[in-house]
Amino acid sequence: MDNLLPVSVLALDPVLDAGAKSTLYGSPDIAMVLPHEPARVAVVIVDRVDDQVLHLVGTARGEAHHPEVVLVATELAPIEARRAIAVGARGLLRRREASMERLVRTVLAAAGGDCTVPTDLLDPLLDHRTDGRPAVAARPPWSGPGLSDRERAVLRLVADGRETGEIAQELSYSVRTVTSVVRDITQRFRLRNRAHAVAYALRGGLL
Structure with a gap:
């Protein structure tokens, strides 16, 4: 446990919450923790990026243990990506791209201090x-x-x-x-x- 990366999942939809946890549980590098427990990375799973979601990202980033935040959204346009980064998101993924390998890689990159976004968003950003x-x-x-x-x-x-x-x-x-x-x-x-x-x-x- 000491060598594993503590990761929490925050989702407004219980189905999304269960799916993300199931994906991350399969990684030998990650230990799942509850949202109120100290985590190095918080994974926020949503359908669309609106003001409520941006508030959720900012709140997660502002926790006492200051986790890095990876935002996974069904839809992610450049303007939404910019707003998410502005409130503290370190990694961005679309749900259709969030395979176990890709999600784990994004989480580990965030924990290591790297900022990850879908490549097609980089030029528009x-x-x-x-x-x-x-x-x-x-x-x-x-x-x-x-x-x-x-x-x-x-x-x-x-x-x-x-x-x-x-x-x-x-x-x-x-x-x-x-x-x-x-x-x-x-x-x-x-x-x-x-x-x-x-x-x-x-x-x-x-x-």
């Missing part, structure tokens, strides 16, 4: 403001030299929770190249680590 209009002039963190295509490709996979070796294999780069790309991004924008790079990209000039 970078390219639009919360009102849905282009954010060309409202994106100071990525102004100046911006990101190259290679940096964007690497950052997308970092946001998807991929490890360095997996990113290298996916893009046919060496591990050293991927490490160098991430280091260049963090140094250029004065960021702490790769999780900070993803979070900074998602928040920069958008919220």
Whole structure:
């Protein structure tokens, strides 16, 4: 038990609650705990992301033990993803993508400090403001030299929770190249680590 990651599940629908717990129980790395017990990660399962859900995410993040929050929603549009990140969600998944492997990977990534979002949301999150209009002039963190295509490709996979070796294999780069790309991004924008790079990209000039 001491070596397992304590994870709680919060769901407004008891069917969703039972399904998520059943999925996570199958992981040898995770120990399920009750919502009021200390958890490293809280998994919030919902149908749609509305004000009630955003309040639930913020409340979960504000618990005394400050768990990271992974939000799993049936529908997840870019504006909803931005709002969820703004109130403290560390990982985002759509329910149809939340296989056991994907959900566990997202939970473990959140516990390790990485920010994970569906890859198809990364560009919209970078390219639009919360009102849905282009954010060309409202994106100071990525102004100046911006990101190259290679940096964007690497950052997308970092946001998807991929490890360095997996990113290298996916893009046919060496591990050293991927490490160098991430280091260049963090140094250029004065960021702490790769999780900070993803979070900074998602928040920069958008919220």
